[in-house]
Amino acid sequence: MPRLSLEKKFENLTPANLFKWLAWILAFAAGIVGVVFTFYFMEFHGEFSSQNADWGTFGDFIGGTLNPLLSFLGLIALLLTIVLQSKELESTRKELERSALAQEKTESVLSEQAKTQVKQQFEGTFFSLLDQHNKALEKIATPTGKWTNGRSDIDIVREAVFERAASNLAGAKDALEKKNGLCGHYFRILYQILKFISTNVPDGNIGINFDGEHIKNSPLAPNEKMYSNILRSFLSYDITQLLAINCHCINSQDTYWKFKLLIERYAFLEHMPFEIDSEAHQLLLSTAEFYDQSAFGKSQFKGTPSDE
Known part of the structure; x- marks a missing residue:
């Protein structure tokens, strides 16, 4: 004691x-x-x-x-x-x-607040771009006046690409570029949004290194695929088929090469049907040889769209 x-x-x-x-x-x-x-x-x-x-x-x-x-x-x-x-x-x-x-x-706490602020800024820009994308898509998908017999710009371009049989993807791409005034603006918007996602997504791995090597080999950020899936969900089967033709290119020096890699990175052709009017189309089937398997996502059979 x-x-x-x-x-x-x-x-x-x-x-x-x-x-x-x-x-x-x-x-x-x-x-x-x-x-x-x-x-x-x-x-x-x-x-x-x-x-x-x-x-x-x-x-x-x-x-x-x-x-x-x-x-x-x-x-x-x-x-x-x-x-x-x-x-x-x-x-x-x-x-x-x-x-x-x-x-x-x-x-x-400050770090979490900074991350939240970065995410909010990204999403604010992303959804603003998405709104512009949807307006551009609606414009080319809406039937026009009597001079086009009530067809939309997409209908006119699809007729030039698929109904006037081209021997290969290069020929189909040439036919598509001749109608560039009708849908070229839409595809440029789509490319810029995909580029924005890949380079600005929070915790992304590409950032300013936007080149073919990084687009192809950089791992996906946690929410990167989610944002690309949101964008992809607004594309109809018709526009997805035209997209597969639009991104055809010869080599890595082509201006469409990065667009092609982004299509593969985000599996943008996963829901694309390989048929037109219920019949398999040779041009669409040939895209399976041009694009990497990743472009088709979880599609097991290239002939019907994935149910996912």
Whole structure:
């Protein structure tokens, strides 16, 4: 119990308490000095000696008696001071730990807020572009005046591409480019949105490195495919078939090469049927040889669109 009581006193030690302890130690030390001198002069009273030997004896007595006691009291005072400093250092350490923890929490909150802000900015631009895309798509899908017999721009372009039989994809692409004034603007909008997704999606892996190698090999960011799927969901079968023809190109130097890689990256042909009027069309079937399998996503058989 006494030990526990002493430990408790040490725990409650404060600068004010330390001052009181030191004052008691100083008073006790002064008292001891007074007692020693009193006993000496009571025993050896008389006039002051002029002999060195007498003063040497006096010094030995005083030093031998007081030095151990005063050293012991000094040690106690030193220990008390060390205990108080240790407590203050421990308090400082705990306060620094709390400050560091609070700073980490603040940085974590700010980091999450920054991520949320980046996502909101991205989605704000994305849905604005998506709105422009849908307006452009609606424009080319809406039947026009009497001069076109009530056909839409898509109908006119599909007739030029699929009904006037081309021998290969290159010929079909030439036929499509001749109608560039009708649907070229739409495909350029579609490309720019896909490019925006790949380079600006939060936590994306392409960023400013928008080249063929990065488009093809960079892993998808967590939500990257979700945004491309939202865009893809607005494309009809007809426009998807035209898209497959539109992105045909010869090599990596072609201006449509990156567009093709984006189609493959986001599986934009996954729901594309390979038939026209319920019959398999050779041009559409040949796209399976031109595009990487990734362009068709989870489609198991290139002849019917995926149910996903």
